Amino acid sequence: MLRLGPHISIAKGFSQAAQKDDVYAFAKSTFADDLKRLEALPCALYNFHPGSHTGKGIEYGIQRITTLLNEVLTGDEKLYVLLEGMSGKGTEIGSTFEELRSIIDQVTQSHVLGVCLDTCHLYSAGYDIVNQPDDVIEHFDQIIGLDHLKAIHLNDSKVPFESHKDRHEIIGQGTIGIEALTRVINHSKLRHLPFFLETPNELEGHEVEITKLSALYKDY
Numbered sequence: 001m002l003r004l005g006p007h008i009s010i011a012k013g014f015s016q017a018a019q020k021d022d023v024y025a026f027a028k029s030t031f032a033d034d035l036k037r038l039e040a041l042p043c044a045l046y047n048f049h050p051g052s053h054t055g056k057g058i059e060y061g062i063q064r065i066t067t068l069l070n071e072v073l074t075g076d077e078k079l080y081v082l083l084e085g086m087s088g089k090g091t092e093i094g095s096t097f098e099e100l101r102s103i104i105d106q107v108t109q110s111h112v113l114g115v116c117l118d119t120c121h122l123y124s125a126g127y128d129i130v131n132q133p134d135d136v137i138e139h140f141d142q143i144i145g146l147d148h149l150k151a152i153h154l155n156d157s158k159v160p161f162e163s164h165k166d167r168h169e170i171i172g173q174g175t176i177g178i179e180a181l182t183r184v185i186n187h188s189k190l191r192h193l194p195f196f197l198e199t200p201n202e203l204e205g206h207e208v209e210i211t212k213l214s215a216l217y218k219d220y
């Protein structure tokens with residue numbers, strides 16, 4: 001069965017890598033508070049954008065993120081904290097598999113961490129899921145490991161390949177297109193994952209997308 005639904009966001013997008021101490025402290029307390037609330041929802045997926053290094057460099061940003069994760073995670077969490085792969089706009093961290101791997105490597109309780117791939121971000125970051133999906137998945141497996149992949153954000157894109165912009169589009173109306181997205185939901189290494197829509201739609205539009213994609217999902 002295709003597991004597909006609109007994305008429900010919980011306090012995501014705050015800047016874990018923020019260089020200002022007050023922003024960092026706020027991000028940390030919000031993150032810790034969210035995890036505490038989610039204790040009531042075992043097996044939840046807590047997705048977040050790694051943040052930006054705001055000009056101080058990737059290494060610095062990754063060190064800030066991992067410090068925060070090491071300060072908050074106890075290892076007893078009954079959920080996965082997912083690092084989302086990004087499009088690489090501005091000083092954003094996490095647009096390459098290597099950067100995501102580097103974060104995982106520096107977190108003590110790394111068994112709590114997973115990765116969420118966003119089709120729009122991937123394509124924008126320069127991973128060609130339209131023409132070479134197998135190569136992208138194989139590359140991910142080599143660098144991070146498919147066992148770390150816990151969810152997919154399924155979005156089309158308003159912008160061309162490798163443009164490093166984050167502009168989601170309605171399924172089938174963007175540069176990725178319905179054929180490539182159909183291959184993603186049916187791919188033998190991805191089809192068991194939960195897929196979340198973050199397309200610029202209201203509920204009715206999401207209903208249309210879900211109906212369309214469900215019909216394109218092959219039941220074996």
Ligand SMILES: [Zn+2]
Pocket residue numbers: 084118153198
């Ligand atoms: Zn996303």
